[in-house]
Amino acid sequence: MHPAWWVAAVSFLVLIGAAGFRAAPGVLIDPLHDHFGWSRGSISFAVSVNLVLYGLTAPFAAALMDRYGVRRVVTGALLLISAGGGLTVFMNSQWQLVLCWGVLVGLGSGSMALAFGASIAGRWFVARRGLVTGVLTAGGAAGNLVFLPLVALLAEGPGWRAASLTVSFAALAVIPLVLWVLRDxxxxxxxxxxxxxxxxxPPPPPPPGAARRALAILRTAARTPVFWLLAGTFAICGASTNGLIGTHFVSGAHDHGMAVPVAASLLAVIGVFDLIGTIFSGWLTDRYDPRRLLAVYYALRGVSLLFLPALFAEAVHPPMLFFIVFYGLDWVATVPPTIALCREHFGDDAAVVFGWVLASHQLGAAAVSLAAGMIRDATGSYDLAWTSAGVLCALAALMVMVIRAAPERPPVASATPAAPPAGG
Structure with a gap:
């Protein structure tokens, strides 16, 4: 077996952990409120810092991986997460929560976000690159499925300190495997x-100055219309998934009489089908035009959101189950074709460019999460939020069709003729 598959397997495990570690603070809001008496708003602020840093760290982490190596960056990120989770057991003030769960865990998990998966797929694979990208992307969904139920059980049983220490020790436990298997x-x-x-x-060594390189790549990419089209569509992707459904679906279903545990279980089902849909999307990306795939994904997602207000009821019924299955299959199916378009248009800088595109995903999620809550407060219903998101998805489908195929590039990096293979 080619070692690339072992590297991909360890990267999948790391991405599972990164997603679980990032999402864990959301489970601790009520336990921390009960223990310290802090308002849910102030606790949520730490979670918001976590989300923003998770998105904004990605492009710099991708540049650091180019400069200092994947293994060093991932090891440092796991140490940050372990410190953030472990130090919370000693906190007694809200600013310490922001520092630990917001800053440390946000920076650590953001350093192992989807840009990390894009780097691994781009460096280690030529064939099956889209499939590997889909599998690594699915690790994010698996992280929520694996970690959040465990963290919730620990928080309700032994307490939130036990949950925090579990996250800390889990991050430390992955480090030996990273040092043993992962290579740059x-x-x-x-x-x-x-x-x-x-x-x-082999590609030439990257220039020094990782942060400067990330910003320089952003300046260069921002001069091209394709970057803004990809960033805009991916912001809509984040808005219609993490920002809207991930944050407000349970509350919206409860408004129509559905029990909260039942609505939360439906979100878990979305996570299960997310794994299938993302891997299948990676397989499709290897075979079909990514622009057309994205147009189909966004258009179908928009149509489903327009129908969602009519699907809510006190009990689960077949049309709602169909929506849940479909939305799960489509949840982050947009990632493999978006990465493919970044690679097609930006070449060796694709991982860093995708990091910036991923940042727009998180900003879109944060903006719509806030907007949907304000709509609910103002109108007493989420209906306008669902339909507005459906319209946005239709706009995203039109935007990706505007993207033109990239002109033929001179052979570089992974496809440059001339030199013999490096090693046997």
Whole structure:
């Protein structure tokens, strides 16, 4: 077996942990409120800092991985998460919560976000790159499924301190595996990426100054219309998933008489089908035009959101189950084709560019999460939020169709003829 598959397996495990660690603070809002008497708003502020840093750290982390190596950055990120989770057991003030769960865990989990998966797929794979991207993206959904129920049980049983320490020790436990298996590039083992042809030539070393490089790549990418189209559509993706359904679906269903545990279980089902849909989307991305795939994904998502207000009821019925299954399949199916378009238009800078596109995803999620809550307060219903998001998704479908195919590039990095393979 090519070592690329072992690297992908460990990266999948790391991404599972990153997603679970990032999402864990949301489970601790009520326990911390009961223990310290802090308002839910002030506790939620720490979660908001976590979400924003999770998105904004990604492009800089991708540049740091290019400069200092994947293994060092991931190890440092896991240490940050372990410190953030462990130090909370000693806190007695709200600013300490913001520092630990907001800043430390946000920076750590953001350093292992989807840009990390894009880097691994781009460095270690030529063949099956879309499929691997889909599998690694699915790790984010699996993280929520694996960690959040455990963290919730610990918070209700032994207490929130036990839950925090579990996150801390889990992050530490992954580090030996990262140091043992993860390598920065196949050239470190004298190999070429999986599926590379005989004309492969290793990429040149990245220039110094990771942060400057991330900002320089942003400035260059921002001069192209395709960057703003990708960032805009991915912001709508975050708005219609994490920002709207992920945050407000349970409350919206409860407004129509559905029990909260039942609505939460439906969200868990979305997570299950998210795994299937994202992996299948990666497989499709290897075979079909990513622009057309994105147009279909966004258009169908928009139609489903327009129908959602009519589907709510006290009990679960077949049309609602159909919505849940469909929305799960479509949840982050947009990621593999978006990464493919970044790679097509921005070449070796694709991982960093996707990091900035991912930041727009998180900002879109944060904005619509707040807007949907304000709509609920003002109108007494989420109906306007669901339909507005459906219209936004239709707009995203039109935006991706405006993106033109990239012009042919001179052969670089993973497809440059001339030099012999590096090693056997």
């Amino acid at each position: 590039r196949p050239e470190d083992l004298g190999l070429v990426p999986y599926g590379a042809g005989p004309d492969y030539r």
